[in-house]
Amino acid sequence: MDNGELERLFNLYHQPLVRYLTRRLGDRDWAEEVAQETFLRALRQERLTSERSWLFAVATNLVRDEARKDERRRRHLELLAAEERDRLEAPEPQTAERAHERALARQAVDGLAERDRLALLMREEGLNYEEIAQALGMSVGSIGTTLARARRRLAERYEALQAAESGRIGGSHAAS
Numbered sequence: 001m002d003n004g005e006l007e008r009l010f011n012l013y014h015q016p017l018v019r020y021l022t023r024r025l026g027d028r029d030w031a032e033e034v035a036q037e038t039f040l041r042a043l044r045q046e047r048l049t050s051e052r053s054w055l056f057a058v059a060t061n062l063v064r065d066e067a068r069k070d071e072r073r074r075r076h077l078e079l080l081a082a083e084e085r086d087r088l089e090a091p092e093p094q095t096a097e098r099a100h101e102r103a104l105a106r107q108a109v110d111g112l113a114e115r116d117r118l119a120l121l122m123r124e125e126g127l128n129y130e131e132i133a134q135a136l137g138m139s140v141g142s143i144g145t146t147l148a149r150a151r152r153r154l155a156e157r158y159e160a161l162q163a164a165e166s167g168r169i170g171g172s173h174a175a176s
Contacts, residue, residue: 006043013055014039021059034062072126104165108158116150123147 014035021031038059048054086098109117115136122132129143138146 001043001045001047006039009042009048009051009055010039013052017055017059020056021063024063034059037062068126075126104161105158108154108161111157112150112153116146116153119143119146120150120154
């Protein structure tokens with residue numbers, strides 16, 4: 001799209017788009033930023049059909065994507081805060097026990113096939129099946145099976161690591 005065409009679009013749709021976004025977001029500055037990104041994306045398009053609906057759809061998707069990112073960040077921060085509270089509130093032996101369990105869990109996750117590990121970690125971060133499929137280059141229909149298999153393998157691996165750990169501990173007591 002050339003600059004003249006972009007200027008025409010901007011003059012025609014900027015104000016209604018910013019009004020829509022301001023009502024949606026409750027923040028005029030944020031609305032202006034999203035509108036600016038929307039028009040930048042329009043600039044990258046060779047040709048737009050249904051200009052107005054395209055602009056509003058892109059703006060809506062940008063807001064939705066940002067909301068998803070914020071939600072993932074919020075959940076991650078809540079998880080970190082909860083872990084920190086647990087760490088500070090837990091008595092020392094329990095903290096050492098939890099650290100050991102986390103190390104076993106990390107070892108179990110690391111032992112998974114890469115695709116299984118990535119699928120599980122992406123799902124844990126809040127990505128939906130479509131996003132995981134796109135990121136991993138898989139079909140959406142295979143994600144559920146992949147996740148179920150990965151969860152099963154993770155549980156089996158974790159239990160095997162726990163059993164091996166118990167065997168070593170039990171074996172050392174029997175020898176003494």
